[in-house]
Amino acid sequence: MNITNILHQLHEADPEFGERISPRRRVIKNFTRTVSLAALPLALGGLFKRAYGKTNDVIIDTLNLALLAEMLEVKFYREALDRAGLINGAQDRAEITLIHDNETAHRRLVRDTIISLGGTPRSEPVFDFTGGNGSGAGPYADVFSNYVTFLAVAQTFETNGVRAYKGGAPNLMSNNAVLEAALNIHSVEARHAAHLMMMRKRNGHATDIKPWLTLADPKIPAGPQRDAAAGVYAGEENTTQAGQNIIGIGGKDVSQAAASEAFDEPLTAAQVMANVDPFVVP
Amino acid sequence: MNNTNTDLLKAAAGGAGLRLQGGYSRRRFLGFAGLLAGAGFLSLQACNNDDDTTPGPTDNGVNLGSGDTGILNYAYALEQLEAAFYTEVLRNPYTGLTGTNEEAMLRDIRDHEVAHREFFKAALGSNAIPDLEVDFSSITFSSRDSVLAAAREMEDLGVQAYNGAGKLLTSADNLTIAGKIVSVEARHAAYIRDLIQPGSFADTSILDPTNRIDVSKTPTQVLQAADKYIVTTINATALPTE
Numbered sequence: 001m002n003i004t005n006i007l008h009q010l011h012e013a014d015p016e017f018g019e020r021i022s023p024r025r026r027v028i029k030n031f032t033r034t035v036s037l038a039a040l041p042l043a044l045g046g047l048f049k050r051a052y053g054k055t056n057d058v059i060i061d062t063l064n065l066a067l068l069a070e071m072l073e074v075k076f077y078r079e080a081l082d083r084a085g086l087i088n089g090a091q092d093r094a095e096i097t098l099i100h101d102n103e104t105a106h107r108r109l110v111r112d113t114i115i116s117l118g119g120t121p122r123s124e125p126v127f128d129f130t131g132g133n134g135s136g137a138g139p140y141a142d143v144f145s146n147y148v149t150f151l152a153v154a155q156t157f158e159t160n161g162v163r164a165y166k167g168g169a170p171n172l173m174s175n176n177a178v179l180e181a182a183l184n185i186h187s188v189e190a191r192h193a194a195h196l197m198m199m200r201k202r203n204g205h206a207t208d209i210k211p212w213l214t215l216a217d218p219k220i221p222a223g224p225q226r227d228a229a230a231g232v233y234a235g236e237e238n239t240t241q242a243g244q245n246i247i248g249i250g251g252k253d254v255s256q257a258a259a260s261e262a263f264d265e266p267l268t269a270a271q272v273m274a275n276v277d278p279f280v281v282p
Numbered sequence: 283m284n285n286t287n288t289d290l291l292k293a294a295a296g297g298a299g300l301r302l303q304g305g306y307s308r309r310r311f312l313g314f315a316g317l318l319a320g321a322g323f324l325s326l327q328a329c330n331n332d333d334d335t336t337p338g339p340t341d342n343g344v345n346l347g348s349g350d351t352g353i354l355n356y357a358y359a360l361e362q363l364e365a366a367f368y369t370e371v372l373r374n375p376y377t378g379l380t381g382t383n384e385e386a387m388l389r390d391i392r393d394h395e396v397a398h399r400e401f402f403k404a405a406l407g408s409n410a411i412p413d414l415e416v417d418f419s420s421i422t423f424s425s426r427d428s429v430l431a432a433a434r435e436m437e438d439l440g441v442q443a444y445n446g447a448g449k450l451l452t453s454a455d456n457l458t459i460a461g462k463i464v465s466v467e468a469r470h471a472a473y474i475r476d477l478i479q480p481g482s483f484a485d486t487s488i489l490d491p492t493n494r495i496d497v498s499k500t501p502t503q504v505l506q507a508a509d510k511y512i513v514t515t516i517n518a519t520a521l522p523t524e
Contacts, residue, residue, distance in 0.1 A: 095481050095483075101494065105492065106493070109493045166458070166465060176449040181495065184496045186461070187464055187496045191468050191483050194470075195472050241462070242459060249401060252397075253396075262398060262463075
């Protein structure tokens with residue numbers, strides 16, 4: 001990041017900018033007290049918060065949606081890990097623990113980023129992991145007693161997370177550090193999603209599943225649990241990118257399946273929210 | 283430079299030129315020296331305003347170009363590398379690969395990388411760089427360990443490259459395309475890592491230990507890491523740096 005030149009240009013554009021970044025002692029104090037080294041570039045966003053409100057609002061809203069998704073996942077994995085007899089074996093437990101720990105770090109990072117931008121992180125709602133809008137009797141009623149259901153929901157949550165970050169990225173373009181952080185979280189969600197798909201294969205829940213999405217097929221058996229997740233997978237069958245038909249592109253042997261797998265699709269904020277909504281108690 | 287012209291002639295002859303073990307020595311230091319001289323140490327200079335540097339072969343290596351075009355060519359270069367690698371893996375399968383599900387997955391990965399490569403080629407049109415000459419002589423294709431280690435390296439590097447390039451793009455459409463691809467590379471990376479070491483799909487051997495996020499790299503860093511596999515001199519000096 002070219003700090004020197006950015007500050008110079010900002011000062012030229014906004015002569016009062018110099019006053020906003022003082023008193024310097026307070027800014028420096030915040031850096032050492034509350035900001036981890038890894039989040040240091042993000043804290044610089046706080047220097048701009050008062051001058052660029054409107055763009056910042058979009059960024060904060062986008063991050064708050066991401067925060068909701070992270071909160072959902074952390075609580076979900078925590079509850080699963082605390083449920084004796086749910087997770088099948090030590091290796092699976094270690095992997096779910098890793099995912100939980102990663103999501104916990106993401107939740108903190110997203111929350112800290114919102115704060116550094118002068119925003120208010122949303123509060124954590126109560127979750128209903130059965131997908132029953134608070135009834136506790138949704139289509140995933142056995143989510144913490146049936147490992148098959150649990151891993152399928154985990155796959156769905158991570159897939160929704162990937163598509164949420166992907167869809168939200170353009171909203172973050174005005175802040176390089178925030179965009180970069182979001183992209184660096186996004187790819188980890190994809191790692192999680194791929195791994196969970198292979199866990200489902202390894203546990204015999206879905207025998208022909210792959211670590212990538214083929215033609216929007218979640219490899220969940222037909223029924224209410226598959227139907228309830230439809231919004232998370234819809235659109236992944238897409239095989240046209242920027243006007244290019246990917247099937248057989250360039251005269252190469254790229255099948256419809258491969259063409260759909262090769263690109264993951266974004267979701268809009270409204271779609272992400274609709275997917276999460278059944279799991280949030282109003 | 284005679285060797286650069288030779289490389290370009292090879293590239294122009296069609297198809298990514300491929301060097302495997304037993305080939306003649308590379309002069310990769312010349313390519314990298316070009317990179318350092320131009321792009322390495324700009325941190326205290328004024329921001330470059332884009333001068334439309336035309337992408338394509340020049341006397342100083344293949345120029346990726348500037349602006350979004352430069353970044354797309356950069357992505358195209360990496361996809362060329364990956365597609366060539368997996369094509370070779372399947373053409374020359376390691377012991378124990380043939381007929382397995384693992385082979386089917388590597389074939390999928392190959393197809394994805396080909397799709398990515400061809401997408402960029404089509405999207406860039408006349409701005410696309412030519413086919414790069416690659417060098418996999420450092421990989422033992424008969425060895426699963428050697429091949430998977432190289433695959434892991436390339437996939438993780440691809441994730442880091444796309445993640446670092448996102449902020450350099452100016453078009454939201456281009457950012458979305460990059461986003462659609464990087465998550466697939468991350469899926470690849472997770473799969474390969476788990477083959478090598480079960481459970482390592484997203485651990486702190488690759489993620490930042492505090493924030494548990496991927497550690498994005500700059501184009502300079504990525505091209506430096508990929509340099510051992512790419513013979514063609516790549517000129518990245520016109521790429522955006524912020």
